[in-house]
Amino acid sequence: MLDFVQQLVSGVALGCVYGLIALGFVLVYKATEVVNFAQGDLMMLGGFFAFTFIGMMGLNYWLGFAGAVAAMALFGMVAERVVVRPILGYPQFSIIMVTIGLGYFLRSVAGMIWGTDDLKIDTPFSQGVLRMGSLVLAYDKLSVIAATMILCTLLWLFFNKTMLGTAMRASSENMLAAYYMGIPVKRVVSVVWAISAAVATCAGVLLAPITFIHSNVGLVLGLKAFPAAVLGGFGSIPGAVVGGVLIGVIESMAGFYLPEGGRTSRPTSCCSPCCS
Amino acid sequence: MDATATPETILKLSNIESYYGPIMAIRGISLEVPRGRIVTLLGANGAGKTTVLKTISGILDPQKGTIEFLGRPIQRMEADRIVRLGLSHVPEGREVFPFLSVRENLMMGAYPRKDRDGVAEDIERVYGYFPRLKERINQPAGQLSGGEQQMLAIGRALMNRPTLLLLDEPSLGLSPLLVKEIFTIIRRVNEEQGMSILLVEQNAKVALETAHYGYVLEIGRIVMNDTCDRLMHSQDIQEFYLGAKEAGARGERRWKKKKTWR
Numbered sequence A: 001m002l003d004f005v006q007q008l009v010s011g012v013a014l015g016c017v018y019g020l021i022a023l024g025f026v027l028v029y030k031a032t033e034v035v036n037f038a039q040g041d042l043m044m045l046g047g048f049f050a051f052t053f054i055g056m057m058g059l060n061y062w063l064g065f066a067g068a069v070a071a072m073a074l075f076g077m078v079a080e081r082v083v084v085r086p087i088l089g090y091p092q093f094s095i096i097m098v099t100i101g102l103g104y105f106l107r108s109v110a111g112m113i114w115g116t117d118d119l120k121i122d123t124p125f126s127q128g129v130l131r132m133g134s135l136v137l138a139y140d141k142l143s144v145i146a147a148t149m150i151l152c153t154l155l156w157l158f159f160n161k162t163m164l165g166t167a168m169r170a171s172s173e174n175m176l177a178a179y180y181m182g183i184p185v186k187r188v189v190s191v192v193w194a195i196s197a198a199v200a201t202c203a204g205v206l207l208a209p210i211t212f213i214h215s216n217v218g219l220v221l222g223l224k225a226f227p228a229a230v231l232g233g234f235g236s237i238p239g240a241v242v243g244g245v246l247i248g249v250i251e252s253m254a255g256f257y258l259p260e261g262g263r264t265s266r267p268t269s270c271c272s273p274c275c276s
Numbered sequence B: 001m002d003a004t005a006t007p008e009t010i011l012k013l014s015n016i017e018s019y020y021g022p023i024m025a026i027r028g029i030s031l032e033v034p035r036g037r038i039v040t041l042l043g044a045n046g047a048g049k050t051t052v053l054k055t056i057s058g059i060l061d062p063q064k065g066t067i068e069f070l071g072r073p074i075q076r077m078e079a080d081r082i083v084r085l086g087l088s089h090v091p092e093g094r095e096v097f098p099f100l101s102v103r104e105n106l107m108m109g110a111y112p113r114k115d116r117d118g119v120a121e122d123i124e125r126v127y128g129y130f131p132r133l134k135e136r137i138n139q140p141a142g143q144l145s146g147g148e149q150q151m152l153a154i155g156r157a158l159m160n161r162p163t164l165l166l167l168d169e170p171s172l173g174l175s176p177l178l179v180k181e182i183f184t185i186i187r188r189v190n191e192e193q194g195m196s197i198l199l200v201e202q203n204a205k206v207a208l209e210t211a212h213y214g215y216v217l218e219i220g221r222i223v224m225n226d227t228c229d230r231l232m233h234s235q236d237i238q239e240f241y242l243g244a245k246e247a248g249a250r251g252e253r254r255w256k257k258k259k260t261w262r
């Protein structure tokens, strides 16, 4: 039973990260009907930014975290403006190829800048455990779950209680009508990309204590987050998070209870031999 | 419907030409909307009425010609800037946001505005015009009936407190009773708020009864324009747009005569 709870918690924690990346897929897809296959790589880049600020420049963890999120939000906007917008209106296939290309590009550039070693960010949650009787839960896992819950609440408030958030939902439901209302749709799409890159960065930084940051981490996790988004209906924000958690839990349980090799969940086993 | 003192022109189209790709949908149109008046644009299916409205509100850029709104050229302006100048468009087919609540839909109409108090006032005013919307304030717009969605689409445009309202076939798919109700509101909005309205309609009878001035569009060209009084009594209009049955006593007689000829 104790094992089960511990596996459940680490599964949920990992699943939260998948969920956050999946959420980025869903946000961008809903706003523009573009499936951004570079979503995982935005997470990777966010992790490297955080490493640069915290590990290399020695900034305070929270400051570095905020800096990475802000930098990546800007990066997301620029990526949309420079890479995606010029190709909007072309066939879906071209747009998908462009985002896959963007992912490749980001992985190579990250490899050139930060090298190919696994990097680690020291966080306030890296060490320490919560003991409840004989149950031992690591802070790093709990922090991921808590942060995801906070982030989801903030996003919910943003999308439901602010004019800009409501305008984003409106644009994704009926873009033409949004134009008729005087909603600056192009700017709204930029903000959606900024948010999805910022959320991905949160995922990357939260993930840092659990796994390491390397240039392929985004590819691996992106390929697990994608089915999470599909599982959640590819259009539902809560669905994406639930889908992510589900996949995380299954993965964690399978790793513990099934024979060796069962952990790597299906979607990755076919395309990434480098994983786990 | 008096035309004694001509009020200032707030919208002026001069020789507008619009294309869908290689297809020329509007072939050189000029029209004017005076302040505080209702102007109607009549025409058969495919005449180009919707295209004219889309061109005005910046969804479509005209290839040639100029559009002046409140003395400012707007023919190449982005749609959202035109809305900010005080020009709102109720599109053909309502185009509500289906998963947003009625209230959220109305708030989106006020997106360009920053004055919270004014917005709160206007939302009450819209509920006053359309009490049925108030009963469904938290319901997703997609669950409303067609007539209620039309009310919502009009209310949403009014939330911008526009100087000029473009209405594209508000009677589309509504029962005669509801058409009457909606046009009563359109008249009220015009009289109470002095809002200028450019009204596109298939239902020529109700449009001519509501508007002050009318233009008739055929295959992308204006073929006739006059006060609605005179248009209503013009033979061509009676034959092609009103249909004898609806045209009142005089029209009915003409129709009977015609029938016996054949």
Ligand SMILES: Nc1ncnc2c1ncn2[C@@H]1O[C@H](COP(=O)(O)OP(=O)(O)OP(=O)(O)O)[C@@H](O)[C@H]1O
Residues within 6 Å of the ligand: B020, B023, B025, B043, B044, B045, B046, B047, B048, B049, B050, B051, B052, B092, B202
């Ligand atoms: N998106 C489009 N692409 C290509 N051609 C179009 C498009 N929309 C309209 N057209 C063409 O432009 C012409 C004018 O269309 P428009 O929609 O303005 O007509 P309308 O007068 O509003 O008709 P209705 O009364 O049926 O709404 C038509 O011949 C139509 O086929």
Ligand SMILES: [Mg+2]
Residues within 6 Å of the ligand: B049, B050, B051, B092, B168
């Ligand atoms: Mg039309």
